Amino acid sequence: MSAAVRSTCPYCGVGCGLLVTVENGAAQVRGDPEHPANHGALCSKGSALGETVGLDGRLLEPLVNGEAVGWDAALDAVARAFRSAIDQHGPDSVAFYISGQLLTEDYYVANKLMKGFIGSGNIDTNSRLCMSSAVAAHQRAFGEDLVPTSYEDLELADLVVLVGSNTAWCHPVLYQRILKAKAARPGMRVVVIDPRRTPTCDTADLHLPLRAGTDVLLFNGLLSYLARTGATDEAFVRAHTNGAARALLVADNTAGEVSAVARGCGLDVESLQTFYDWFAGTERVVTLFSQGVNQSSAGTDKANSIINAHLLSARIGKPGMGPFSITGQPNAMGGREVGGLANMLAAHLEFENADHRRLLQQFWQSPRMATRPGLKAVDLFEAMYEGKIKAVWIMSTNPVVSLPNADRARAALRRCECVVVSDVVAHTDTTALAHVLLPATAWGEKDGTVTNSDRHISRQRRFLPVPGETRPDWWSLCQVARRLGFAEGFNFATPAEIFDEHARLSALENNGTRAFDIGGLAGLGESGYARLAPIQWPVPTPESGGTPRLFMDGRFYHADGKARFVPTRPRPPTFALDEEFPLVLNTGRIRDQWHTMTRTGRAPRLNSHFVEPFVDMHAGDALSFGAREGTLVRVVTRWGRIVARLRTSGEVARGSLFLPIHWSGATSSEARVGAIVNPSVDPVSGEPEFKSTPARVEPFVVNWYGFVLTRGTAAVRDLSWWVRAELGSHRRYEIAGRSVPRRWSDWARALLGTDAAADWIEYEDVGAGTYRAACIRDERIESCVFVGPRPELPSRTWVGSLFEQPRLSPAERAGVLANRPPAASMDAGETVCACFRVGSRAIEAAIAQGCHDSSAIGQRLKAGTNCGSCVPELRRMVRDILNALRTDGRGQLT
Ligand code: SF4
Numbered sequence: 053m054s055a056a057v058r059s060t061c062p063y064c065g066v067g068c069g070l071l072v073t074v075e076n077g078a079a080q081v082r083g084d085p086e087h088p089a090n091h092g093a094l095c096s097k098g099s100a101l102g103e104t105v106g107l108d109g110r111l112l113e114p115l116v117n118g119e120a121v122g123w124d125a126a127l128d129a130v131a132r133a134f135r136s137a138i139d140q141h142g143p144d145s146v147a148f149y150i151s152g153q154l155l156t157e158d159y160y161v162a163n164k165l166m167k168g169f170i171g172s173g174n175i176d177t178n179s180r181l182c183m184s185s186a187v188a189a190h191q192r193a194f195g196e197d198l199v200p201t202s203y204e205d206l207e208l209a210d211l212v213v214l215v216g217s218n219t220a221w222c223h224p225v226l227y228q229r230i231l232k233a234k235a236a237r238p239g240m241r242v243v244v245i246d247p248r249r250t251p252t253c254d255t256a257d258l259h260l261p262l263r264a265g266t267d268v269l270l271f272n273g274l275l276s277y278l279a280r281t282g283a284t285d286e287a288f289v290r291a292h293t294n295g296a297a298r299a300l301l302v303a304d305n306t307a308g309e310v311s312a313v314a315r316g317c318g319l320d321v322e323s324l325q326t327f328y329d330w331f332a333g334t335e336r337v338v339t340l341f342s343q344g345v346n347q348s349s350a351g352t353d354k355a356n357s358i359i360n361a362h363l364l365s366a367r368i369g370k371p372g373m374g375p376f377s378i379t380g381q382p383n384a385m386g387g388r389e390v391g392g393l394a395n396m397l398a399a400h401l402e403f404e405n406a407d408h409r410r411l412l413q414q415f416w417q418s419p420r421m422a423t424r425p426g427l428k429a430v431d432l433f434e435a436m437y438e439g440k441i442k443a444v445w446i447m448s449t450n451p452v453v454s455l456p457n458a459d460r461a462r463a464a465l466r467r468c469e470c471v472v473v474s475d476v477v478a479h480t481d482t483t484a485l486a487h488v489l490l491p492a493t494a495w496g497e498k499d500g501t502v503t504n505s506d507r508h509i510s511r512q513r514r515f516l517p518v519p520g521e522t523r524p525d526w527w528s529l530c531q532v533a534r535r536l537g538f539a540e541g542f543n544f545a546t547p548a549e550i551f552d553e554h555a556r557l558s559a560l561e562n563n564g565t566r567a568f569d570i571g572g573l574a575g576l577g578e579s580g581y582a583r584l585a586p587i588q589w590p591v592p593t594p595e596s597g598g599t600p601r602l603f604m605d606g607r608f609y610h611a612d613g614k615a616r617f618v619p620t621r622p623r624p625p626t627f628a629l630d631e632e633f634p635l636v637l638n639t640g641r642i643r644d645q646w647h648t649m650t651r652t653g654r655a656p657r658l659n660s661h662f663v664e665p666f667v668d669m670h671a672g673d674a675l676s677f678g679a680r681e682g683t684l685v686r687v688v689t690r691w692g693r694i695v696a697r698l699r700t701s702g703e704v705a706r707g708s709l710f711l712p713i714h715w716s717g718a719t720s721s722e723a724r725v726g727a728i729v730n731p732s733v734d735p736v737s738g739e740p741e742f743k744s745t746p747a748r749v750e751p752f753v754v755n756w757y758g759f760v761l762t763r764g765t766a767a768v769r770d771l772s773w774w775v776r777a778e779l780g781s782h783r784r785y786e787i788a789g790r791s792v793p794r795r796w797s798d799w800a801r802a803l804l805g806t807d808a809a810a811d812w813i814e815y816e817d818v819g820a821g822t823y824r825a826a827c828i829r830d831e832r833i834e835s836c837v838f839v840g841p842r843p844e845l846p847s848r849t850w851v852g853s854l855f856e857q858p859r860l861s862p863a864e865r866a867g868v869l870a871n872r873p874p875a876a877s878m879d880a881g882e883t884v885c886a887c888f889r890v891g892s893r894a895i896e897a898a899i900a901q902g903c904h905d906s907s908a909i910g911q912r913l914k915a916g917t918n919c920g921s922c923v924p925e926l927r928r929m930v931r932d933i934l935n936a937l938r939t940d941g942r943g944q945l946t
Contacts, residue, residue: 057515058084060502061098062153062495063646065379066090066203066225067504068098069586072496072515079105079496079515088586089203089504095224095919096644096658096886103655105496105516111478112520115489123521127528129488130445131535133470137442138170143420147174147432147441150392151448152182152381155500155512157550158525159383160390161542162447163398165529166426167391168418169538173403173426174441176394178449179384180429180738181456182343185351186377187388187396188737192352192618193359195609196400197388198567200602201338201374202506202588207233208372211334213243213327215267215358216344216743218250221643223342223378223505224921231255231920241334243327245270246344247638248710249703251924258326261705263318264636264744268350269622271357272303273313274328278364279304283332285366292606292614299360299617306622316622318705331361336372343380343640347742349626351734356618363615369603376505380641383502386509389568389589390554394426395738399558400568415560416541428738430456430731437464445472447525448492450648452481453716456740457691458726474525477650481717481724491522495651498524500547501584507599509570510586526550548581559592567609572596625744626732629707633689633746635673637709639725640743643921644886645714653719656780660883663777664697664786665723668710669749671700677749682843684752684773684788687711689745692727695752695773697786697843709747720775721768755792756821757843760785761852762835766803781855782835784848796823796839804835815869824869831859836868846871849891850879884929885915885922895926899933906930 056071069087073080079102085092114126121129137145148166150159159177166175190197203226206212212230219227234240234255244256245267253259262270278284279300289296307313310328314321331337339362345354359375367373379385391398401408403425413421427435433451435441437460444465455461465471465485473486476494483489496516503509526547533542544550552574559571572591576584588598608615629636644658652658667687669679679685685698687709696711704710715723730745754773760766761782768774773788793799796816800823810829816822826836833854838845850873854864863874873879880891890913903909906926910917916926 054515057513058511059513059515060382060510061094061101062382062512063097064223065381065384065505066223067382067502067508067510068094068225069510070094070098070101074515078102087510089506089508090225093225093228093919095921097646097652099887099919100652100655100658103657104651105494106654107519108654109478110494110519111475111483111489111491112522113491114521117487123523123531126488126490127531127535130472131532133443133472134170134532135536137469141442143170143172144174144426145440145442146170146172147427147436147444149429149432149444149446149449149451150175150177150387152177152179152379152384152387153448154383154387154525155498155502155547156383156386156390156554157500157547158447158529159387159392160398160550160554161526161529161544163391164416164541165533165538167397167422168412168416169420169533169536169541171420171422173394173422173424174432175392175426176429176432177387177392178429178451178454179379179381179387180393181347181454181740181742182380183346183377183384184393184428185346185348185734185737185739186341186355187393188352188734189355189359189618190377193356193363193615194603195611196567198602198609199377199385199505199507200368201376202600203229204600205338205372205374205376206230206340209336209338210239210372211241211243211330211337213245213331213337213339214252215245215339215341216346217340217342217378218246218248218252218640219340219342220250220252220254220924221921222380222641224643224919226378227252228920241330243330247705247708254924254927258323260317260319260323260327263316264638264708265348265350265625266317266622267345267354268357268620269307269313269316270324271354271361272307272620272622273310273324274331274361275300275303275357275364276308277310277328278332278361281332284364288366288606289364292608293363293617294612294614295617295619296364299619302619302621303360335367337362337367338372338374338376340376340378342378344743346739348739348744349732349734349741350623351739352736353618353620357620360617360620363617369601369606371601378505382504385505385507386501386503389503389558394428394432399554399560400566411561415557418541419538428733430733430738430740433461433464436468439467441468443470443472444468445474446482447474450480450482450650450716452485453648453724453726454713455726456729456742457731458724458729459692460731461726474528476522479718480648480650490528491520493518493522493524497522501551503589507588508586509573509589511584546578548576548578551581552576562592565609567602625741627730627744627746629746633748635707635709635747635749637687637689637711637728637745637747638743639711639713639729642712642714645712647714648716649714649719654778656778657883657886657889659777659779661886662712663784664775665694665712665715665720666699667696667749668699668701668704670704670706670708671702673706674698674700679749679751684754684843686750686752687728687747688750689728689730689747691730691745693722694725694728695722709749715775719777721771721773723775753790754788755790756788756839756841757845758787758837758839759845759848760787760803760835760837761848761855762804763855764805764835766835767805768803779852782852784852797825800825800837803837807834810834813869826868828860828865831865832857833860833868838871847879847881849881853878853880884925885913887918888914890915892929895929896933899930904930904934
């Protein structure tokens with residue numbers, strides 16, 4: 053076994069530290085007890101990282117128009133296309149669309165090439181879709197894009213307000229830190245402000261299920277209430293801020309009465325009053341906000357309305373308090389540091405400032421500096437659609453799935469003369485449209501740094517050999533830069549050299565004028581860079597040791613050193629509901645998946661929590677739309693349509709829908725959520741309105757439902773609907789169809805493939821419309837298919853477990869088509885705890901046997917005892933089962 057390598061998780065913005073060991077090519081991943089973000093804890097996604105590093109499906113060689121050509125020819129092709137477009141149409145005819153998945157060093161080189169050498173601002177990142185509203189709000193309020201807090205502040209706070217954040221699922225380790233702090237100090241309160249009743253609400257002291265899009269109204273109400281009740285710090289406001297009076301006037305005029313605010317937000321007055329009183333009466337308050345705030349056409353104002361409340365009460369710059377934007381991606385903040393957004397320059401320098409542009413040009417010895425911001429993501433693809441962008445280079449992201457109005461983005465790429473995609477995965481919805489494909493090194497194969505949500509810069513370190521012809525993104529960027537004639541600026545040999553330039557730039561003529569200063573990390577050399585331990589910027593000197601908290605001296609980064617209140621007027625989402633589209637569609641993440649599943653989709657245990665896309669809807673709405681739980685429905689908007697399984701979990705309010713974002717054209721027939729999301733963006737930040745699209749639901753009528761489990765692939769392309777999940781020993785397809793085959797037997801053989809050496813066992817009940825078949829070879833199950841007229845089909849889990857066996861016993865073989873295990877206990881049920889692979893049936897049995905809380909279940913089955921992400925689900929199961937027992941009069945409640 054190799055010595056443990058310290059690295060960081062490549063998923064969410066918590067930025068957990070890892071210890072990775074490799075044995076016989078297999079990576080074992082543990083949480084790093086010394087990393088300040090997680091102190092050794094990991095969530096289900098981080099714990100399963102070792103399962104995602106195989107080479108199946110990897111892009112391992114450069115391709116031009118589908119032909120393997122070697123690096124030189126591929127790089128020549130990229131440089132030729134970019135040079136030709138620039139020469140004929142100018143620098144703004146080319147673009148980079150990059151990603152919060154990139155390492156800071158990749159990001160730095162991409163930004164330097166586009167803004168400093170090609171001379172265009174047209175480089176934007178998928179972080180635009182995630183937290184650009186928070187960035188814009190920070191700049192407006194603080195004078196720079198600054199997150200003032202540390203994770204530790206969440207533990208020190210007496211009131212933690214979680215706004216638009218399903219923290220339990222999307223930032224699970226941070227959520228567990230909050231829960232632990234709350235358990236240690238029961239007086240600490242947690243308030244969740246979210247239209248959905250998510251698992252995060254499970255342990256909250258108060259949940260405010262506000263009407264979608266009314267956050268500004270709610271926080272304006274808070275601002276006005278703080279002023280009315282004297283819960284302000286006038287000395288701080290006077291000495292360290294500007295603009296309070298105007299912001300307050302707007303707040304008073306728009307939200308001066310608690311009862312009116314409650315009505316506008318769709319809340320009961322008592323709950324809202326309780327929140328306002330708690331905020332007003334608690335010194336140590338952290339307001340953590342995420343995509344529910346940012347992904348809105350009013351996202352910047354929403355974030356500023358939160359910051360306003362913290363400024364008025366001076367709850368900022370001290371332990372246990374502050375507004376806290378948490379990012380979705382592992383290196384969203386690193387991208388911001390190097391100017392990865394189209395409207396930012398590197399090192400927090402500003403486009404609008406001619407001195408900053410000059411400084412950067414001199415530092416880079418740049419031949420052609422961009423003089424104005426480039427196009428933000430949605431506008432950039434629109435310009436491509438209109439033919440203004442002739443060549444684009446996409447890195448580490450899948451915009452055909454993730455952009456709003458994603459069919460338009462796909463059409464834009466089809467119209468673009470040269471599409472270059474650097475990726476680790478060969479087949480994605482976006483790589484399918486590439487003229488040039490460049491194979492990138494993946495997590496575990498590359499070296500660099502990332503910055504997490506609380507400004508900790510951490511190393512990602514290589515622990516696997518570099519496979520095939522893959523190369524780091526910074527390397528391919530440098531190679532193209534040289535071919536474009538910019539060799540001098542791009543002579544980097546290692547990521548340490550790039551980091552060094554980045555650190556030196558941050559300190560250039562800084563003198564405390566910009567908070568982003570990591571000059572203390574310049575000159576580390578290869579060995580210092582190799583040893584670099586997590587550190588929180590600013591790091592202005594080698595001795596500084598990092599900065600846990602900003603603004604402690606009351607100094608902000610506008611020219612006058614003061615913070616600014618921003619008056620925020622409530623405004624509704626861009627597109628109103630109407631008779632045709634009467635529901636608000638909200639989108640987001642689920643517990644065990646990441647983005648478009650190109651990595652988490654490879655980990656069997658992560659695929660077994662939700663194996664298929666669902667749309668969550670209120671049961672009352674489902675009834676009125678003629679849709680039944682478990683059936684397939686169409687979700688239709690003005691921009692497109694998708695198909696998903698209807699779920700009525702009780703988490704969404706009437707009039708709302710929730711859809712997870714993860715499925716793509718590669719994993720389903722019709723579930724790219726981006727295709728139905730409206731393209732409206734925030735006018736300041738350019739962040740799309742992913743949380744509010746008018747929609748309707750229609751039954752998706754099929755004549756049969758079914759599922760396939762197979763070691764191979766099933767020929768599902770012509771079916772009315774299908775979804776695929778990788779489960780390790782086998783693939784699972786959920787399928788449905790309209791046309792009924794004349795002979796199911798022939799259909800099954802065409803679907804699963806004929807195998808002359810295999811036995812087929814089949815069962816058909818013509819009257820009931822059910823058909824089942826299994827293909828068995830040498831007493832080993834190869835595939836099976838179950839079909840019936842209704843969505844209620846047998847459990848997939850026991851039959852699925854048979855794929856892990858080299859041979860079926862006679863009893864198992866006899867039980868396959870009846871889905872009857874030799875012992876009932878052999879069917880674990882659908883996975884609830886991904887860390888220990890504990891299924892629903894085992895948990896139900898434990899509850900029936902007296903485990904009536906999550907800790908008792910944990911003691912019996914270990915479920916919920918690692919990352920804790922499934923604890924809310926365990927609690928719900930206990931509640932539901934005990935309620936059912938109580939209703940039956942059979943329960944023994946403890
Ligand atoms: S919380 Fe989970 S996904 Fe996020 S960084 Fe930590 S281990 Fe990775």
